[in-house]
Amino acid sequence: MAGEPQADCLFCKIVSGDVPATVVRETDTTVAFRDINPQAPTHVLVIPKVHHPDGASLAAAEPAIAADVLREAGEVAREEKIDATGYRIVFNTGSGAGQTVFHAHAHVLGGRGLQWPPG
Numbered sequence: 001m002a003g004e005p006q007a008d009c010l011f012c013k014i015v016s017g018d019v020p021a022t023v024v025r026e027t028d029t030t031v032a033f034r035d036i037n038p039q040a041p042t043h044v045l046v047i048p049k050v051h052h053p054d055g056a057s058l059a060a061a062e063p064a065i066a067a068d069v070l071r072e073a074g075e076v077a078r079e080e081k082i083d084a085t086g087y088r089i090v091f092n093t094g095s096g097a098g099q100t101v102f103h104a105h106a107h108v109l110g111g112r113g114l115q116w117p118p119g
Contacts, residue, residue: 011103041111055091082110
């Protein structure tokens, strides 16, 4: 069921503490941690603690928590000191777009020039 932890979800296991992660921020509704395969000098994932398969379903079901994810992405950028130089917030949706963990999450990328359009 959407919103409930999923036993086979890597990010639900990070939220519960069953899988370790390098957490950089945590709130009542979100967890932010370093990506294990960074694509930029700063690459942090911001996830809601509730399980929804992607950003769109999170926003439809729990818009306040979707807003929390975006706000925390901005806080991560500020703390990582990439807010002044620019950063990207990316939500991949579906395997065709590169989503590999089907728990809503935002990638916060920065610390180098980012080309547009991305690949």
